[in-house]
Amino acid sequence: MSTPLIRPNVLQLEPYSPGKPIEEVKRELGLTDVVKLASNENPLGPSPRAIEAAVQAMQSVNLYPDGSCFELRQAVAKHLQVPPECLLFGNGSDELIHYIGLTFLMPGDEVITGHPSFVRYEAAAQLNNAPLHLVPLREHRFDLPAILERVNDRTKLIFIANPNNPTGTIVTAEEVEAFMNALPEHVVVVWDQAYQEYVSRADYPDTLRYVRDGHNVIVLRTFSKAYALAGLRVGYAIARPEIIDAMNRVREPFNVNSVAQAAALAALHDQEHLRRAVELNRQGLEYFYQHFERLGLRYVRSEANCVMVDVQRDSKPIFDQLLRKGVIVRTGHIFGLPTYLRITTGKPEENERFICALEEVLQA
Numbered sequence: 001m002s003t004p005l006i007r008p009n010v011l012q013l014e015p016y017s018p019g020k021p022i023e024e025v026k027r028e029l030g031l032t033d034v035v036k037l038a039s040n041e042n043p044l045g046p047s048p049r050a051i052e053a054a055v056q057a058m059q060s061v062n063l064y065p066d067g068s069c070f071e072l073r074q075a076v077a078k079h080l081q082v083p084p085e086c087l088l089f090g091n092g093s094d095e096l097i098h099y100i101g102l103t104f105l106m107p108g109d110e111v112i113t114g115h116p117s118f119v120r121y122e123a124a125a126q127l128n129n130a131p132l133h134l135v136p137l138r139e140h141r142f143d144l145p146a147i148l149e150r151v152n153d154r155t156k157l158i159f160i161a162n163p164n165n166p167t168g169t170i171v172t173a174e175e176v177e178a179f180m181n182a183l184p185e186h187v188v189v190v191w192d193q194a195y196q197e198y199v200s201r202a203d204y205p206d207t208l209r210y211v212r213d214g215h216n217v218i219v220l221r222t223f224s225k226a227y228a229l230a231g232l233r234v235g236y237a238i239a240r241p242e243i244i245d246a247m248n249r250v251r252e253p254f255n256v257n258s259v260a261q262a263a264a265l266a267a268l269h270d271q272e273h274l275r276r277a278v279e280l281n282r283q284g285l286e287y288f289y290q291h292f293e294r295l296g297l298r299y300v301r302s303e304a305n306c307v308m309v310d311v312q313r314d315s316k317p318i319f320d321q322l323l324r325k326g327v328i329v330r331t332g333h334i335f336g337l338p339t340y341l342r343i344t345t346g347k348p349e350e351n352e353r354f355i356c357a358l359e360e361v362l363q364a
């Protein structure tokens with residue numbers, strides 16, 4: 001049956017392909033014990049205070065949530081030292097990426113991002129019929145000078161994941177400063193900082209500076225990663241009030257549910273739990289690096305909660321064999337890096353299980 005009513009650009013969109021769910025792997029392979037290090041989720045779990053707040057908030061779910069996220073907005077504004085009118089909350093930062101496309105892209109506008117990077121930028125461009133230019137990463141990092149070369153009069157949006165997913169790499173404060181100075185005013189830059197809390201490097205840029213200075217910049221943050229609330233879906237955008245006001249017109253009236261708002265607020269107030277999550281991730285990355293070096297495997301040093309390792313052969317059969325041993329990771333094929341695997345840090349015992357399984361598979 002043909003589908004003449006459907007917009008062609010919608011039919012060209014690839015549905016999002018998530019990491020394989022644990023239950024599916026158990027069912028398909030008859031396994032009982034499966035670990036998933038595939039979706040950049042936080043193995044520590046949410047703050048107990050966030051869980052308590054969520055349970056409490058359940059009592060009022062007969063009421064619509066506060067669409068403006070008043071309390072959460074005040075708390076995040078205080079935490080970041082920005083005015084509350086510079087914030088907009090979304091059902092995950094995914095939703096905000098969608099809103100950015102709807103708010104800014106007109107026929108003829110173009111979008112630039114790096115490759116490989118987070119796939120939802122492509123969807124934002126494609127849904128709005130905006131040509132997308134993918135600028136290859138350089139040594140696994142966003143290549144800001146090469147992106148600048150692609151900018152023309154039609155460029156409207158540039159998406160930069162910093163740290164990047166899947167490579168975990170960053171662009172530095174100095175590189176960002178040079179980039180921002182050279183960028184024409186008609187371009188809006190989206191700094192997607194979903195993994196910011198994990199970053200340890202001192203040369204990581206403070207992009208809020210550009211928001212405060214009135215640039216056409218949107219910073220995206222999320223409660224999904226280091227705050228461990230991926231299932232509740234809370235992300236936020238920080239930009240100057242005119243941009244936030246425009247995106248707010250596009251926003252669904254009740255896009256962030258009341259349970260999620262309460263949990264995010266409590267999670268924000270539990271900075272000790274956040275520090276534990278960041279430390280667990282740091283230890284996980286160090287453990288992986290140590291064993292990759294022992295196994296003679298090249299890897300990309302990461303500032304996020306995942307690491308790319310080069311298994312020096314097609315990674316799909318390695319992925320399949322790891323799956324049969326009950327370990328779910330990601331192959332690099334979806335990112336155009338077919339000899340790589342992307343592994344999210346887990347609990348220490350999960351990380352050990354992955355390294356043991358990888359060693360067995362590589363030696364087989």
Ligand SMILES: Cc1ncc(COP(=O)(O)O)c(C=O)c1O
Nearest residue numbers: 092093094118165194222224235
């Ligand atoms: C770079 C990047 N941005 C945004 C997201 C979406 O996060 P959220 O759960 O806030 O929608 C992800 C999720 O993996 C990501 O890797």
